[in-house]
Amino acid sequence: MDTRILTTDGLQALVDALQTRGFHVLGPAVRDGAIGFGPVREVADLPAGWGDEQEAGHYRLRRRDDPLLFAYAAGAQSAKPLFFPAQEVLWRARHDANGVHPTPPDPEAGADGPVAVLGVRSCDLAAVGIQDEVLLGRRYGDAAYALRREGTFVVAVTCSHPAATCFCGSMGTGPRPGAGTAPAAPYDLAMTEVLDEHGHRFVVEVATERGGHVLDEAVRAGAAVPAAGPEDLAAADDVAARAAQAMGRQLDTSGLKELLYASAESPVWDEVATRCLACANCTQVCPTCFCTDVRDVTDLTGALVERDRVWDSCFGAEYSYIHGGSVRASTRARYRQWLTHKLASWEDQFGMSGCVGCGRCITWCPAAIDLTAEVAALRHDGGGRRDGP
Amino acid sequence: MLPRRFRVASTRHDNHDTLTVHLEPCDGAPLAFAAGQFTMLQVFGVGEVPISISGDPRGSGPLQHTIRDVGSVSHALAFAAPGEVLGVRGPFGTGWDVADGKGGDVVLVAGGIGLAPLRPALLEICAERDDYQRVSLLYGARTPSDVLFGDDLRTWAERHRITVEVIVDRGEAGWTGRIGLVTQLIGKVAFGADRRLALVCGPEVMMRQSAVALVARGVDPSRIRLSMERNMKCGIGLCGHCQLRELFLCLDGPVLAFDRLEPLMARAEL
Numbered sequence: 001m002d003t004r005i006l007t008t009d010g011l012q013a014l015v016d017a018l019q020t021r022g023f024h025v026l027g028p029a030v031r032d033g034a035i036g037f038g039p040v041r042e043v044a045d046l047p048a049g050w051g052d053e054q055e056a057g058h059y060r061l062r063r064r065d066d067p068l069l070f071a072y073a074a075g076a077q078s079a080k081p082l083f084f085p086a087q088e089v090l091w092r093a094r095h096d097a098n099g100v101h102p103t104p105p106d107p108e109a110g111a112d113g114p115v116a117v118l119g120v121r122s123c124d125l126a127a128v129g130i131q132d133e134v135l136l137g138r139r140y141g142d143a144a145y146a147l148r149r150e151g152t153f154v155v156a157v158t159c160s161h162p163a164a165t166c167f168c169g170s171m172g173t174g175p176r177p178g179a180g181t182a183p184a185a186p187y188d189l190a191m192t193e194v195l196d197e198h199g200h201r202f203v204v205e206v207a208t209e210r211g212g213h214v215l216d217e218a219v220r221a222g223a224a225v226p227a228a229g230p231e232d233l234a235a236a237d238d239v240a241a242r243a244a245q246a247m248g249r250q251l252d253t254s255g256l257k258e259l260l261y262a263s264a265e266s267p268v269w270d271e272v273a274t275r276c277l278a279c280a281n282c283t284q285v286c287p288t289c290f291c292t293d294v295r296d297v298t299d300l301t302g303a304l305v306e307r308d309r310v311w312d313s314c315f316g317a318e319y320s321y322i323h324g325g326s327v328r329a330s331t332r333a334r335y336r337q338w339l340t341h342k343l344a345s346w347e348d349q350f351g352m353s354g355c356v357g358c359g360r361c362i363t364w365c366p367a368a369i370d371l372t373a374e375v376a377a378l379r380h381d382g383g384g385r386r387d388g389p
Numbered sequence: 390m391l392p393r394r395f396r397v398a399s400t401r402h403d404n405h406d407t408l409t410v411h412l413e414p415c416d417g418a419p420l421a422f423a424a425g426q427f428t429m430l431q432v433f434g435v436g437e438v439p440i441s442i443s444g445d446p447r448g449s450g451p452l453q454h455t456i457r458d459v460g461s462v463s464h465a466l467a468f469a470a471p472g473e474v475l476g477v478r479g480p481f482g483t484g485w486d487v488a489d490g491k492g493g494d495v496v497l498v499a500g501g502i503g504l505a506p507l508r509p510a511l512l513e514i515c516a517e518r519d520d521y522q523r524v525s526l527l528y529g530a531r532t533p534s535d536v537l538f539g540d541d542l543r544t545w546a547e548r549h550r551i552t553v554e555v556i557v558d559r560g561e562a563g564w565t566g567r568i569g570l571v572t573q574l575i576g577k578v579a580f581g582a583d584r585r586l587a588l589v590c591g592p593e594v595m596m597r598q599s600a601v602a603l604v605a606r607g608v609d610p611s612r613i614r615l616s617m618e619r620n621m622k623c624g625i626g627l628c629g630h631c632q633l634r635e636l637f638l639c640l641d642g643p644v645l646a647f648d649r650l651e652p653l654m655a656r657a658e659l
């Protein structure tokens with residue numbers, strides 16, 4: 001494997017090389033009190049010395065006493081909105097004498113060019129792979145998503161500081177990109193941030209030819225990008241191994257689909273429904289949720305018509321509405337749909353789990369509901385005492 | 390996915406709240422479909438909803454949808470003026486595959502507007518009537534004035550040897566027919582021991598009860614097909630709304646066999 005070393009100066013040269021190639025470079029940034037994604041022109045735009053503290057229903061940024069750039073766990077949003085925005089125009093039309101002629105929005109309009117994403121953590125890389133399958137891998141695809149994904153340059157990062165809410169180890173998606181058992185989206189480079197007696201550096205695995213070329217371009221621009229030595233590789237392995245140990249939560253995935261299907265009438269759903277607010281936060285932060293609704297927008301004169309697609313959630317009452325009422329009228333049924341979809345029916349639909357273990361739904365739940373605890377409760381309940389499979 | 394433009398050619402009033410809209414493609418290219426499939430029909434600026442195609446799958450005439458006015462979008466669709474341009478995406482979903490019943494007896498059970506999605510299957514049978522054995526249509530409507538497609542019912546019975554049984558929830562002055570539930574008719578319908586096919590469309594409770602009654606008559610659950618209704622926003626497996634556990638009813642359905650559906654329909658609010 002081609003593995004090289006970047007210092008922070010080398011990382012800047014990588015960002016420059018990507019920009020020279022015409023990429024709009026995005027990476028982690030502190031936004032509204034949490035880690036999100038923002039434009040990266042300089043390494044100084046990255047959240048140096050920031051860490052986080054996460055627990056069920058709790059998220060707080062905290063200052064670290066080191067210069068690490070990627071020493072935090074999953075932020076408020078994954079890379080999902082970069083490719084699958086919360087709102088997007090499907091078509092626009094003008095009402096005239098010949099009626100309405102819908103046309104798709106100009107794909108160039110408002111686009112900043114192809115995207116390079118720096119610092120996609122392992123769980124989120126797996127989630128992008130899942131969305132690729134959902135939105136592009138079946139009979140009908142999402143053309144706008146395909147356009148945004150096309151040519152994307154991905155610099156993945158090993159998760160070095162998992163949170164108390166993380167369980168990617170259980171889901172086979174992390175902490176090291178490409179090393180899990182679950183399929184992940186393709187990436188060009190994968191880096192592991194190391195800080196030891198040999199200094200602060202990034203051990204970079206070159207995964208594609210294009211990735212190697214970009215590093216070569218950084219070298220031509222004057223950066224030192226030496227091959228990694230055995231001590232660098234060992235240091236990177238150690239970061240990943242310690243992260244795997246530090247995982248705050250676990251989910252026993254054995255027979256999970258069977259458990260959830262058999263638990264359809266479990267009293268656990270009634271209990272969780274007494275706490276769940278059906279606020280949809282969990283689906284809004286989840287990197288794999290793909291449900292959408294459509295809205296028709298007309299201007300005041302009625303001459304301009306626009307059809308928008310917006311993120312939706314199975315926790316909403318409208319979501320399952322058919323004439324006469326909602327199919328899932330109770331919170332019990334909606335929570336059951338959410339958990340069953342993530343961990344069971346997703347497997348039947350797409351041949352993989354719908355959960356990557358990022359822990360966001362636990363962190364951002366105002367009622368501190370924890371899916372790993374709910375699954376444990378279902379197991380304890382033995383798959384629904386009330387009624388068998 | 391962009392909608393295709395279709396112009397309203399004419400509209401037929403079927404009863405007090407149901408109309409059949411005839412559409413012609415603005416680009417001249419007809420829309421081929423299989424009996425039981427639906428389209429996503431939209432009034433630009435108002436909304437888009439799933440509606441089954443109710444015309445003849447072999448015919449060359451206008452595209453037909455029979456729409457019950459129950460809310461804002463269905464109202465705007467049903468009352469679209471001749472000449473107005475509507476959006477059509479599709480056809481989507483699985484069909485009845487009625488030809489699979491050739492050589493045997495076929496029973497169709499309809500409740501209310503559920504007769505509309507079954508109409509293309511009936512027209513398909515009529516076109517090759519000799520390929521089938523006994524064919525029965527059991528149709529339940531709320532009142533005699535709710536009965537849809539009266540002319541068709543007569544033609545099917547008189548010219549195509551289809552046993553048509555209509556039953557209503559509530560009678561009206563002059564009604565001499567049956568009063569009760571459509572499921573009651575299932576016990577009496579005549580069909581043989583093998584190669585039987587049953588197609589059922591109507592409210593979910595009615596479909597489940599009908600399927601159970603058909604199973605009691607010895608019909609194999611895999612030979613009973615139901616057309617499922619769920620909220621649908623995309624019709625192409627992307628919006629998630631139509632999920633019934635692992636099924637995307639817009640892609641895997643709406644028509645599915647009862648052996649697949651039964652365990653899912655048995656759970657409330659799944």
Ligand SMILES: Cc1cc2nc3c(=O)[nH]c(=O)nc-3n(C[C@H](O)[C@H](O)[C@H](O)COP(=O)(O)OP(=O)(O)OC[C@H]3O[C@@H](n4cnc5c(N)ncnc54)[C@H](O)[C@@H]3O)c2cc1C
Pocket residue numbers: 321322323324427436437438439440441442455456457458459460461462463464502505506617618619620621643
């Ligand atoms: C596969 C399929 C085939 C159908 N075929 C027919 C048909 O041939 N004729 C017919 O009259 N009706 C049919 N329906 C039902 C029809 O789609 C609804 O009556 C229609 O969506 C109601 O919309 P509305 O805006 O008028 O009603 P409202 O009650 O105002 O509904 C608001 C919104 O909820 C959703 N919604 C409400 N009711 C339904 C429903 N029953 N099914 C799906 N979404 C719903 C729609 O998005 C709708 O815009 C079919 C439904 C499905 C799923």
Ligand code: SF4
Pocket residue numbers: 282285286287288342354355356357358359360361362
């Ligand atoms: S279900 Fe929760 S832990 Fe799993 S991927 Fe979604 S947000 Fe992350």
Ligand code: SF4
Pocket residue numbers: 283288289290291312313314315337338339341342629632
């Ligand atoms: S059904 Fe619910 S859990 Fe599944 S993708 Fe949609 S919003 Fe997420």
Ligand code: FES
Pocket residue numbers: 620621622623624625626627628629630631632637638639640
């Ligand atoms: S209607 Fe959108 S997924 Fe089925």
